[in-house]
Amino acid sequence: MQTVNSAFQECDQLVRDFEKVIAKPLIKKSNVYYTGIDLGTAYIVLAVLNENYQPVAGAYRFANVVKDGMIVDYIGAIRIVKELKQELEEKLGTELIFASAALPPGTFTLDSGAIKHVVQGAGFEITKLLDEPTAANAVLKIKNGAIVDIGGGTTGIAILKDGEVIYVADEPTGGTHFSLVIAGAYKLSFDEAEQYKRNPQNHRELIPVLRPVIEKVSSIINRHVQEYSVKEIYLVGGTCCLAGIETIIAKQTKLPTYKPQNPMFVTPLGIALNCTQEIQ
Numbered sequence: 001m002q003t004v005n006s007a008f009q010e011c012d013q014l015v016r017d018f019e020k021v022i023a024k025p026l027i028k029k030s031n032v033y034y035t036g037i038d039l040g041t042a043y044i045v046l047a048v049l050n051e052n053y054q055p056v057a058g059a060y061r062f063a064n065v066v067k068d069g070m071i072v073d074y075i076g077a078i079r080i081v082k083e084l085k086q087e088l089e090e091k092l093g094t095e096l097i098f099a100s101a102a103l104p105p106g107t108f109t110l111d112s113g114a115i116k117h118v119v120q121g122a123g124f125e126i127t128k129l130l131d132e133p134t135a136a137n138a139v140l141k142i143k144n145g146a147i148v149d150i151g152g153g154t155t156g157i158a159i160l161k162d163g164e165v166i167y168v169a170d171e172p173t174g175g176t177h178f179s180l181v182i183a184g185a186y187k188l189s190f191d192e193a194e195q196y197k198r199n200p201q202n203h204r205e206l207i208p209v210l211r212p213v214i215e216k217v218s219s220i221i222n223r224h225v226q227e228y229s230v231k232e233i234y235l236v237g238g239t240c241c242l243a244g245i246e247t248i249i250a251k252q253t254k255l256p257t258y259k260p261q262n263p264m265f266v267t268p269l270g271i272a273l274n275c276t277q278e279i280q
Helices: 006-023 074-092 108-121 132-140 175-186 190-198 200-225 245-253 263-273
Strands: 034-039 043-049 055-062 098-103 125-131 145-150 154-161 164-172 233-236
Touching: 006 055, 006 132, 006 263, 034 074, 034 108, 034 263, 043 074, 043 263, 055 074, 055 263, 074 108, 098 108, 098 132, 098 263, 108 125, 125 132, 132 145, 132 154, 132 164, 132 233, 132 263, 145 200, 154 200, 164 200, 175 190, 175 200, 190 200, 200 245, 233 245, 233 263
Parallel strands: 034 098, 098 125, 145 233
Antiparallel strands: 034 043, 043 055, 145 154, 154 164
16 A cells, blocks of 8 residues: 555654754754653654744654553663653753653553653653554544554554544554564564564565564454444554555555554654643
8 A cells, every 4th residue: 555645745744854853953942842752662752842843853762661552661761761851952952841741542540650750750841641643643633544553562543533533442462573573483582683673674575474463463453443434544653664564454454554654753743742831
């Protein structure tokens, strides 16, 4: 299926702008800065926007502090977020105060307190806590369809009707499972498999190896969308960077499946777009 839809033009431009400021931050004074914190299973991403909600800086780091959407290394999470915060503050020459964060759908009662404490423990004032697919839609601006966020540990699904989220679900299966399959197939350690997976030059040969896991993700999607008149699927999350994943999901679900050019940064940017100066 196609990877760049006309609906993604604004999204892709925002992501391109963010990729540029990760490499070279915009050192132009802003009255306020808004930070989005994405605590992923594989990566922790910080996205910083200025007073006009335009990207000015960003940083990310591979981390093992979250498993299946839940924080398992609380101290480690605080340490990494604090270090990334300090790194960006030094580059921008200012203190970052306000932040928003997100968590997989359906986990608010289980983990919202932990995520809030991580953000505060790193030195931020938290202003918004929302679910990841809703955050992603702040960038995608989808009116109807299913947003599927395939992260490192879980697959989150949000079904939208007339721009409103009417159903959310989250199930364990994501990039971690992809890496475990690669490790087994190629006799690699888990970390080596992670590195191998991240190299786009290996994606073509990995697709047949990973097809059973992608089909499992597709079956999860099918199970959750079957009761709703979903016409299209939109993919986000770092695991969706795998070239060709959208083609298999489209074939298995029999639904048009789209993904932006870099699905890894959609949710962090959406989290940042939801940040305000009103402390919760």
